Amino acid sequence: AQSVTQLDSQVPVFEEAPVELRCNYSSSVSVYLFWYVQYPNQGLQLLLKYLSGSTLVESINGFEAEFNKSQTSFHLRKPSVHISDTAEYFCALSGSARQLTFGSGTQLTVLP
Amino acid sequence: EPEVTQTPSHQVTQMGQEVILRCVPISNHLYFYWYRQILGQKVEFLVSFYNNEISEKSEIFDDQFSVERPDGSNFTLKIRSTKLEDSAMYFCASSGEGRDSLAFFGQGTRLTVV
Numbered sequence: 001a002q003s004v005t006q007l008d009s010q011v012p013v014f015e016e017a018p019v020e021l022r023c024n025y026s027s028s029v030s031v032y033l034f035w036y037v038q039y040p041n042q043g044l045q046l047l048l049k050y051l052s053g054s055t056l057v058e059s060i061n062g063f064e065a066e067f068n069k070s071q072t073s074f075h076l077r078k079p080s081v082h083i084s085d086t087a088e089y090f091c092a093l094s095g096s097a098r099q100l101t102f103g104s105g106t107q108l109t110v111l112p
Numbered sequence: 113e114p115e116v117t118q119t120p121s122h123q124v125t126q127m128g129q130e131v132i133l134r135c136v137p138i139s140n141h142l143y144f145y146w147y148r149q150i151l152g153q154k155v156e157f158l159v160s161f162y163n164n165e166i167s168e169k170s171e172i173f174d175d176q177f178s179v180e181r182p183d184g185s186n187f188t189l190k191i192r193s194t195k196l197e198d199s200a201m202y203f204c205a206s207s208g209e210g211r212d213s214l215a216f217f218g219q220g221t222r223l224t225v226v
Contacts, residue, residue, distance in 0.1 A: 032212060043203060043219035044155070051212045090155060097168055098207065099145060100215060102155040 002027040002095045006103035013081055014111050021076040021106045023065075023091030031093045033074040034100065035065055038088045047089070050074065061085075086110045114138045118204050118218035125194055125225055133189045133221045135204030144187045145205040145215065146179065148172070155203065161187065194225045 007022040025031065035047040048059040055067040065076045074091060091103040117136045125131050137144050146158040159169040161179050176198075178190045187206075191198055201220045207213040 036217075044217040046214060046216070049214065092155075097160075098143060098211075099157040099160050099168055100147075100155075101157070102147075104154040 002029075002031070002093060002101050004091050004093055004101055004103035006091055006106050008106050009104065010107045010109070012109045012111055015083055016080045018079050019077065019081050019085075019108065021089050021091075021108065023074045023076065023103060025072050025074065025091075025093050027072075027093060027095045029096045031095045033065075033067060034092045034094075035059075035063070035074075035076050036090045036092060036102075038090065038105075040087070044090065047076075081108070081110045083110050083112060114216075116204055116206055116216050116218035118202075118221050120221060121219065122222045123224070125223070127196060127225055128193050131191050131194055131223065133191075133202050133204075133223070135187045135189075135218055136185050137187055137204065137206030138216055139185070140208065141206035141213075141216075142209045143167075143207045143213075143215075144179075144181070145207075146189045147203040147205065147217075148200040149203065149220075150197075150200045158189070191223075194223075196225050199223055199225045 003026045005024045013019045033050040036044045037047045048057045050057050050067040058064045063078045088105045088107050090105045092100040119134045144161040149155045157170050159173045160167045176192050180188050201222050203220045204218045205215040207215045
């Protein structure tokens, strides 16, 4: 069985401050890891992914995540957030099966 | 950029009625999926479909649910007799054949059962 745990359901942060959204996973097989973002009333958009290779992956809008196998974590970070980053962020994995297992989501709210 | 499209964006139905949610996956993708997200909860896998048959399904996907690829472009999810607890956002996704092929999601259909 595999699972994804997002430790924080809500993260409020002031604009231009750094943020970390935590994600831990459990799986008995090797996994691919993903972060998806959901803006209000919209679908799921892939933010970044770890498939193999470098454990630090980056998105085009300044987010990064680091795969840590020993800690079974894939935390998402951004050094300086903007109001437009306000959204729900989902960590997900795929393991032996193709389908994604999602965490419960973290609502990031960027305050002016 | 290719995208997954879902129709309708919002559907309201009476309890006990049948509903069909429609999806057009990305044209060269071979794997198709349905997920649902009950309001305020996590996104949950329902079913995956490959080569005209179900490849995986979750416990949620009971006899009330069925999927079909009626032609070369559409992928549908049917709920035979809707219940109040079927109210959710339903997401369709598709991916290519490679094991590391990414899943692209549609915008979702919000189903409200009254």
